Amino acid sequence: MPEAAPLLYIENLHARIEDKQILNGVNLTVNLGEVHALMGPNGSGKSTLSNVLMGHPKYIVTAGRVLLEGEDLLEMSADERARKGVFLAFQAPMSIPGVPVVSFLRTAMKSVRGVDVPIREFRKELRAQMSALQMNDQFISRYVNEGFSGGEKKRFEILQMAMLQPRLIVMDEIDSGLDIDAIRVVSEGVNRLVGPERGVLAITHYQRLLDYITPDHVHVLVGGRIVRSGGKELAHELEAEGYDRIIKETQPEEVPA
Numbered sequence: 001m002p003e004a005a006p007l008l009y010i011e012n013l014h015a016r017i018e019d020k021q022i023l024n025g026v027n028l029t030v031n032l033g034e035v036h037a038l039m040g041p042n043g044s045g046k047s048t049l050s051n052v053l054m055g056h057p058k059y060i061v062t063a064g065r066v067l068l069e070g071e072d073l074l075e076m077s078a079d080e081r082a083r084k085g086v087f088l089a090f091q092a093p094m095s096i097p098g099v100p101v102v103s104f105l106r107t108a109m110k111s112v113r114g115v116d117v118p119i120r121e122f123r124k125e126l127r128a129q130m131s132a133l134q135m136n137d138q139f140i141s142r143y144v145n146e147g148f149s150g151g152e153k154k155r156f157e158i159l160q161m162a163m164l165q166p167r168l169i170v171m172d173e174i175d176s177g178l179d180i181d182a183i184r185v186v187s188e189g190v191n192r193l194v195g196p197e198r199g200v201l202a203i204t205h206y207q208r209l210l211d212y213i214t215p216d217h218v219h220v221l222v223g224g225r226i227v228r229s230g231g232k233e234l235a236h237e238l239e240a241e242g243y244d245r246i247i248k249e250t251q252p253e254e255v256p257a
């Protein structure tokens with residue numbers, strides 16, 4: 001593959017969970033430097049797509065392909081995906097009882113970078129990133145996600161991204177359950193990471209997040225297919241009108257003769 005291969009290239013992706021076909025031919029390309037928003041009504045398959053990108057074993061790809069900088073992502077183990085710079089932030093991150101934040105981050109960095117980061121350098125970097133995210137120092141000795149508030153969980157995800165410096169960031173409803181202040185902190189954290197070294201796929205049901213993270217491209221997923229793509233104005237249009245019209249337009253039996 002030439003070095004100009006897109007960061008993420010999804011072609012005709014079909015996927016099912018158990019007997020239920022959910023993705024029905026998703027096509028999407030994310031290049032370095034771009035921020036894409038994927039919107040859509042509940043049940044349209046947004047989380048299914050993020051789970052497929054993560055390699056969740058319950059989601060079965062039945063057709064199509066996904067390339068990460070020209071390489072077959074679907075063939076990669078979860079570890080390989082992380083090492084190649086894929087970072088997925090989820091609606092409900094898991095807790096890891098007994099593992100303090102600081103150890104988790106250091107291990108993750110070692111695993112992703114393949115080398116140990118000297119402890120002083122690591123601590124310095126960690127403190128700088130935490131202060132940018134308005135997190136206090138005690139946070140690092142708490143157990144991962146255990147007893148974290150909604151806002152703390154999301155800040156911790158952003159902290160991980162900032163430390164790991166991924167190539168591709170996929171966020172699934174990272175704004176759900178956050179108040180405006182938390183959304184602002186999280187969005188600023190994401191915005192600091194946007195740049196020519198990275199691409200972002202922000203999945204969100206609501207337009208609200210996109211007041212803070214400005215997408216270059218907006219896509220609407222309905223029935224496991226992208227039915228509309230456009231610029232950021234598409235998100236505003238959806239906010240004003242809701243998804244009903246777009247759903248109607250895309251149901252074949254509803255199309256006027």
Ligand code: ADP
Pocket residue numbers: 017018020022040041042043044045046047048049
């Ligand atoms: P979204 O994130 O857009 O709300 P999802 O990808 O979570 O949509 O879900 C798409 C469809 O797949 C929904 O109809 C949902 O009910 C179904 N689904 C999701 N997870 C499962 C599961 N574990 N078993 C069966 N059906 C599921």
Ligand code: MG
Pocket residue numbers: 046047048172173
């Ligand atoms: Mg979802």
